[in-house]
Amino acid sequence: MRGFTDSEQILFTRVPDCPNGGSGACAFAHTCVEYVRGDDGVVRVDVTYVIAGHVDPFDEEQLYWSNTDGWVSYPDADVFSKDERMSLNLPIEGRWVMMV
Secondary structure (H helix, E strand, O other): OOOOOHHHHHHHOOOOOOOOOOOHHHOOOOOOOEEEEOOOOOEEEEOEEEEEEEEOOOOOOEEEEEOOOEEEOHHHOOOEEHHHHHHOOOOOOOEEEEOO
């Protein structure tokens, strides 16, 4: 989208996995993602993901994946890029969740 200002590029950027469905906080511009400018000058969405799994039966806490420790609390979860999401296999019971 060369020739457009950063603001214009952000307004025209679609976020298919928007947790707000493009409304509410994301009605004008998506606030659910970070934006980065590439070397080519084009503004893109910098989306990151975590892997959510089962809920701990003892304290009913949602667990997330850590490559080192397995299922952990959210602050200890590993963060994955869009490329990693497309190339890595999920652990059993895992599902991708976009970080907000």
